[in-house]
Amino acid sequence: MRDLLPVEVLQRRHLLERILPVYEKYGYQQIETPALEELDRLMGSEGGDNDKLIYKVMKRGISDWPPASESDAADLGLRYDLTVPLARFYATHSNELLVPFRAIQVGPVWRAERPQKGRYRQFMQCDIDVLGETSADAEIELLAGGAEALTAAGLSEFTIRLNDRRLLRAIAAWAGFDNEQEACVLIALDKLDKVGAAGVADELSQLGNEKAASKLADLVPMLEETRGLDAMLSALPVTDDQVLGDLEFIVKGVTVSSHMEVDIEIDPTLVRGQGYYTGAIFEVEHASSGGSLAGGGRYDNMIKKLSGVDVPATGFSIGFERIWDLLSGTLSGDGERVVLLHDATDTATVQRTSADLRNRYVAVRTERAGRNRSAQLTRLKNNGFTHWFELTNSELSDINVIEENE
Amino acid sequence: MRDLLPVEVLQRRHLLERILPVYEKYGYQQIETPALEELDRLMGSEGGDNDKLIYKVMKRGISDWPPASESDAADLGLRYDLTVPLARFYATHSNELLVPFRAIQVGPVWRAERPQKGRYRQFMQCDIDVLGETSADAEIELLAGGAEALTAAGLSEFTIRLNDRRLLRAIAAWAGFDNEQEACVLIALDKLDKVGAAGVADELSQLGNEKAASKLADLVPMLEETRGLDAMLSALPVTDDQVLGDLEFIVKGVTVSSHMEVDIEIDPTLVRGQGYYTGAIFEVEHASSGGSLAGGGRYDNMIKKLSGVDVPATGFSIGFERIWDLLSGTLSGDGERVVLLHDATDTATVQRTSADLRNRYVAVRTERAGRNRSAQLTRLKNNGFTHWFELTNSELSDINVIEENE
Numbered sequence: 001m002r003d004l005l006p007v008e009v010l011q012r013r014h015l016l017e018r019i020l021p022v023y024e025k026y027g028y029q030q031i032e033t034p035a036l037e038e039l040d041r042l043m044g045s046e047g048g049d050n051d052k053l054i055y056k057v058m059k060r061g062i063s064d065w066p067p068a069s070e071s072d073a074a075d076l077g078l079r080y081d082l083t084v085p086l087a088r089f090y091a092t093h094s095n096e097l098l099v100p101f102r103a104i105q106v107g108p109v110w111r112a113e114r115p116q117k118g119r120y121r122q123f124m125q126c127d128i129d130v131l132g133e134t135s136a137d138a139e140i141e142l143l144a145g146g147a148e149a150l151t152a153a154g155l156s157e158f159t160i161r162l163n164d165r166r167l168l169r170a171i172a173a174w175a176g177f178d179n180e181q182e183a184c185v186l187i188a189l190d191k192l193d194k195v196g197a198a199g200v201a202d203e204l205s206q207l208g209n210e211k212a213a214s215k216l217a218d219l220v221p222m223l224e225e226t227r228g229l230d231a232m233l234s235a236l237p238v239t240d241d242q243v244l245g246d247l248e249f250i251v252k253g254v255t256v257s258s259h260m261e262v263d264i265e266i267d268p269t270l271v272r273g274q275g276y277y278t279g280a281i282f283e284v285e286h287a288s289s290g291g292s293l294a295g296g297g298r299y300d301n302m303i304k305k306l307s308g309v310d311v312p313a314t315g316f317s318i319g320f321e322r323i324w325d326l327l328s329g330t331l332s333g334d335g336e337r338v339v340l341l342h343d344a345t346d347t348a349t350v351q352r353t354s355a356d357l358r359n360r361y362v363a364v365r366t367e368r369a370g371r372n373r374s375a376q377l378t379r380l381k382n383n384g385f386t387h388w389f390e391l392t393n394s395e396l397s398d399i400n401v402i403e404e405n406e
Numbered sequence: 407m408r409d410l411l412p413v414e415v416l417q418r419r420h421l422l423e424r425i426l427p428v429y430e431k432y433g434y435q436q437i438e439t440p441a442l443e444e445l446d447r448l449m450g451s452e453g454g455d456n457d458k459l460i461y462k463v464m465k466r467g468i469s470d471w472p473p474a475s476e477s478d479a480a481d482l483g484l485r486y487d488l489t490v491p492l493a494r495f496y497a498t499h500s501n502e503l504l505v506p507f508r509a510i511q512v513g514p515v516w517r518a519e520r521p522q523k524g525r526y527r528q529f530m531q532c533d534i535d536v537l538g539e540t541s542a543d544a545e546i547e548l549l550a551g552g553a554e555a556l557t558a559a560g561l562s563e564f565t566i567r568l569n570d571r572r573l574l575r576a577i578a579a580w581a582g583f584d585n586e587q588e589a590c591v592l593i594a595l596d597k598l599d600k601v602g603a604a605g606v607a608d609e610l611s612q613l614g615n616e617k618a619a620s621k622l623a624d625l626v627p628m629l630e631e632t633r634g635l636d637a638m639l640s641a642l643p644v645t646d647d648q649v650l651g652d653l654e655f656i657v658k659g660v661t662v663s664s665h666m667e668v669d670i671e672i673d674p675t676l677v678r679g680q681g682y683y684t685g686a687i688f689e690v691e692h693a694s695s696g697g698s699l700a701g702g703g704r705y706d707n708m709i710k711k712l713s714g715v716d717v718p719a720t721g722f723s724i725g726f727e728r729i730w731d732l733l734s735g736t737l738s739g740d741g742e743r744v745v746l747l748h749d750a751t752d753t754a755t756v757q758r759t760s761a762d763l764r765n766r767y768v769a770v771r772t773e774r775a776g777r778n779r780s781a782q783l784t785r786l787k788n789n790g791f792t793h794w795f796e797l798t799n800s801e802l803s804d805i806n807v808i809e810e811n812e
Contacts, residue, residue, distance in 0.1 A: 001442060003495050005502060006435035013436070024739075025764040027771030029412030029789065030419070034528045035441060035484075035514065036407060036461070055442070056464045058480055060518045066472030073479060074464055078441075089409050096411060098773070098789050108441065112466045122440045137753070256757040333430075347543070351663040358431040365433030367504070383435065383504050 001122045007384045011331035012124075015324055016106065019126065019149045023104050026145040028128050030104040033085035039077040041306070042084060053080050053111040078110035082127045083299075083315065084306055090131055091307035100132035102141070106320075120321070129315040131303065136246045139280045139298065140253035142316040146294060147254065147262045149318070150284065154327050158286045158293065159263045162250065163270035164243045165277045165297070167236070171219070171268075174238045176212030183275055185216070190271035197221045223268045232268055250280065276302045280314070288326055294318045332384065335362035338399070339380050341369040342391040349394045357389070377402050407528045413790045417737035418530075421730055422512065425532065425555045429510050432551040434534050436510040439491035445483040447712070448490060459486050459517040484516035488533045489721070490712055496537055497713035506538035508547070512726075526727070535721040537709065542652045545686045545704065546659035548722040552700060553660065553668045555724070556690065560733050564692045564699065565669045568656065569676035570649045571683045571703070573642070577625070577674075580644045582618030589681055591622070596677035603627045629674045638674055649685075656686065682708045686720070695732055700724045738790065741768035744805070745786050747775040748797040755800045763795070783808050 004012065020030070042054055056074035059067075067073040079085050082105040090101065105127045113119060128145060130138035143160060150158060165186075172185045188203035195203070201217035219237065226235040229248055233239060251264050272281045272295060279298030286293050296316035304310040324331075338361045342350045350366055357364045365385060369392075370376040377388065381402045390397040410418065426436070448460055462480035465473075473479040485491050488511040496507065511533045519525060534551060536544035549566060556564060571592075578591045594609035601609070607623035625643065632641040635654055639645060657670050678687045678701060685704035692699050702722035710716040730737075744767045748756045756772055763770045771791060775798075776782040783794065787808045796803040 001440035003440070003499065004438040005499060006437055009436040009438055021768065024769045025767070027745075027769055030415040031412055032410040032415055034407035034409070036516070036528070052466070055466075055482070057484075058462045058464055058476070060458070060461075062476060065476055070464070070468065070471055076461070078463075093409065093411060096788070098771070098785060100773075102771070110441070122442070140757070253753070253757055256754055257761055259761050339433075347659070348662055351546070351659055355663055355665050361431070362427065363430045363433055365504070365508070367506075379504060382502070 002120055007332075007382070008328075010333045010384055011328050012320075012324055014331045014333055015153055015320070015327065016126075018152045018154070019318065020104065020106070022149040022152050023128055023145055026102070026141060026148075028102040028104045028145065029098075030106065031086075031089060032105070032107065033079075033082075033089050035078055035108070035110075036076045037079050037085060037088065039071075039075055041088060042077045042080065044306075053113060054078065055110050055112055080111050081109055082107065082125050082317075083129075083302070086127075086129060086131075087303045087306035087309075090303060090311065091309045094309060094311075100130050100138070103127075103129045103131065105129075118325075124320040126318040126320040127315055128317075129313060131311050131313045133314070134300075134312045136249050136253070136280065138312075138314040139246075139250045139282075140257055142296060142314055143250065143254045143262070143264070143282060144257035144260075146284070146296075146316045146318070147260060148258050150294065150323075151260065153323060154330050155286060155293070155323070157263075158284050159265055160254075161265050161267040161270045161283045161285060162247060162280065163267055163282075164247060164280050166240060166243045166279060167232075167268065168271060170238045170240055171236070172212075172216070175216035175219070177207070177209060177216070181207055181209060181212075186271050186275075189220075189269065190273060192220065192224070192269050192271075197224060220269075226268050228266050232266060236268065246280065272297060274299075276305075282316070286326070289322060291322065292319070293322055293326075333362065336387050337361065337363035337365075337385045339365045339367055339385050339388040339402075340391055341367055341376070341388055343393070344368050346394050350391060353389075353391055353396055361387075408526055413738075413788070414734075416739045416790050417734050418726075418730055420737045420739055421559055421726070421733065422532075424558045424560070425724065426510065426512070428555040428558050429534055429551055432508070432547055432554075434508040434510045434551070435504075436512065437492075437495060438511070438513065439485075439488075439495050441484055441514070441516075442482045443485050443491060443494065445477075445481055447494060448483045448486065450712075459519060460484065461516050461518055486517050487515055488513065488531050488723075489535075489708070492533075492535060492537075493709045493712035493715075496709060496717065497715045500715060500717075506536050506544070509533075509535045509537065511535075524731075530726040532724040532726040533721060534723075535719060537717050537719045539720070540706075540718045542655050542659070542686065544718075544720040545652075545656050545688075546663055548702060548720055549656065549660045549668070549670070549688060550663035550666075552690070552702075552722045552724070553666060554664050556700065556729075557666065559729060560736050561692060561699070561729070563669075564690050565671055566660075567671050567673040567676045567689045567691060568653060568686065569673055569688075570653060570686050572646060572649045572685060573638075573674065574677060576644045576646060577622070577642070578618075581622035581625070583613070583615060583622070587613055587615060587618075592677050592681075595626075595675065596679060598626065598630070598675050598677075603630060626675075632674050634672050638672060642674065652686065678703060680705075682711075688722070692732070695728060697728065698725070699728055699732075739768065742793050743767065743769035743771075743791045745771045745773055745791050745794040745808075746797055747773055747782070747794055749799070750774050752800050756797060759795075759797055759802055767793075 055078040057076040059075050108122050109125050110122050172182050177185050184207050188200050192200050197220045204213035254262050276299045277297040278300045281297035283292040284294040298314045300312045303313050340354050354364050354366050388400050461484040463482040465481050514528050515531050516528050578588050583591050590613050594606050598606050603626045610619035660668050682705045683703040684706045687703035689698040690700040704720045706718040709719050746760050760770050760772050794806050
């Protein structure tokens with residue numbers, strides 16, 4: 001976990017101020033849920049390792065120590081994503097919400113991961129979700145809004161990779177894997193980027209179905225070469241007109257809806273890690289970043305699993321911390337942030353002058369002029385201030401820019 | 407704990423968008439700290455009952471169950487205020503911060519209180535603090551900025567009550583109480599609002615110093631009548647020129663600095679609950695609210711106690727939840743939030759039309775026209791939408807206002 005210094009908070013707020021209005025233009029509505037959820041609900045959701053990642057909160061006022069077991073000691077947990085809270089929120093409030101419900105969630109989540117460079121145990125997530133829409137209109141809205149938001153944030157030259165879990169499942173079935181093996185097949189295919197086609201073949205061969213494994217392994221190099229709808233139609237051993245129709249509808253709709261030329265690449269090797277996706281899946285890639293900047297997909301069964309309420313759902317999540325890393329140099333608050341350096345002789349004049357300056361600038365800091373002007377200005381620059389005035393013997397100087405290497 | 411619905415999030419964001427820019431104009435800089443702090447640090451701070459109020463987080467990966475004691479089971483806790491984190495932040499980062507350091511903190515805190523109406527276990531705090539300023543310039547900045555922020559939020563006719571702990575301590579000493587009894591004397595005086603002068607006399611008489619108790623009890627009714635500097639000069643049995651000078655300096659400075667007529671009332675009966683104040687204390691009252699809307703004071707010794715770094719400090723905290731309660735009816739997002747009701751026959755036209763509308767409005771929601779127009783519009787109104795269009799047979803209607811009782 002980490003503190004955020006003043007300049008960092010400015011940058012992050014600025015980034016959000018670019019993203020949020022775009023999502024609101026698309027009709028998404030921001031909601032907030034508490035940081036703590038019932039531990040049972042957090043543990044009950046899909047996501048294997050989450051159990052170990054949850055910060056568990058002890059019951060208050062335990063009178064008999066020790067409780068019989070660890071699970072008797074804790075009843076709440078810090079949320080590790082925004083999807084479990086969204087499901088609970090929707091189940092609680094669906095009567096008051098619009099149909100379809102387009103949600104924005106921006107907030108911290110917590111994961112008790114091993115500390116490593118660039119990873120934090122508290123970090124921001126920035127999600128949009130459409131609940132209650134079965135058609136691919138939902139995917140179009142998410143991708144058009146997402147592409148416009150990333151562009152507004154200052155990113156260019158990103159690519160959206162698009163695929164559909166239904167195609168991947170059809171391919172696994174065609175190869176001869178049964179339903180129970182499907183999840184493992186997807187996990188193996190998801191490693192293609194890291195281990196290559198030979199590595200995937202290796203993984204597949206360990207699933208205990210040699211014939212299916214070799215059939216699929218033979219296909220993988222071809223999938224790697226296949227991009228776009230037409231190529232897929234000729235390369236895939238099985239296709240599904242409904243799915244291909246949806247993908248085509250999505251690609252066209254995103255461009256119409258966003259008024260932008262969005263680079264969408266249909267990619268049969270895109271899998272995404274999570275097990276819960278049921279339809280279209282997508283990921284945003286950018287040349288300057290190793291991993292993906294954003295991603296999501298359709299998860300029609302999960303809200304029911306989490307909350308008992310059966311509602312189709314599609315989501316898009318921006319990797320806020322990663323985008324902040326990429327863009328931080330380009331982000332600063334708007335307007336001139338000025339400093340009034342004064343000699344402290346006449347308090348009333350300092351007060352009056354700074355009150356006047358506040359009518360003209362977004363930030364006015366008063367500070368006693370120090371002996372080392374250059375060091376003082378450098379510190380101010382590093383803290384996000386852009387201009388300075390000097391007040392000596394009640395005389396106000398002209399405005400000065402704080403130079404890069406003052 | 408509670409969820410925040412879309413309209414509530416809009417209102418709260420709008421409230422913050424009124425307050426934060428004022429604080430930034432005064433040169434305050436926003437920082438953020440993690441929700442979790444070391445439990446030892448949270449427990450070690452002043453604040454008696456806080457121990458019971460802390461949500462404690464269990465250590466991860468406890469291998470031998472049970473741990474010997476409750477304190478062996480938990481190592482982190484959710485912050486219950488923003489002052490403990492500020493002290494730790496300052497001690498960690500003071501080399502990178504400006505002097506004086508003017509901090510804005512806005513964020514949730516958690517307290518495991520008994521559930522009761524209008525109280526939440528997770529709630530927002532909105533604090534400004536000046537660290538590193540010994541002069542009453544700090545108090546002036548806090549109160550001028552605070553008064554301007556409350557006015558920008560939409561409040562009028564509030565009164566700032568102002569007093570100084572040094573005067574209260576001098577009065578306790580004058581009556582004959584010794585240093586150890588001082589805290590209890592302040593606690594008794596703080597109940598004046600609730601129990602009246604006779605009740606305070608009762609409390610004082612239980613402190614085991616009858617002579618001092620009756621001397622002070624005799625003074626209390628007079629203190630109740632005394633408002634303003636001149637009245638205090640004649641009514642108080644002991645005064646302190648330095649303190650009275652500071653109070654006068656503060657009252658004058660707030661008006662000059664804020665360009666506003668701020669209603670400040672010097673009130674010798676203002677005590678405030680917390681034990682840690684060392685100088686000026688203040689509270690903001692409003693006719694429409696039972697308790698105070700904001701408050702703060704100087705706490706010069708606390709940062710040292712919490713973090714080891716000796717730095718003078720003054721703070722002002724806005725009761726965000728209370729002000730939201732008061733103002734929620736007047737808060738809404740800016741701009742027109744429109745809905746496009748369509749007949750779903752021509753998806754491409756819906757997409758194109760909503761893209762066009764997004765160039766003109768801050769929010770554009772697309773939704774299939776339902777059978778019950780009036781119910782549909784009411785739900786939209788309740789969700790913060792203000793206008794609607796209709797798209798039938800690819801023809802767009804004129805804009806319509808969603809009426810109050812559609």
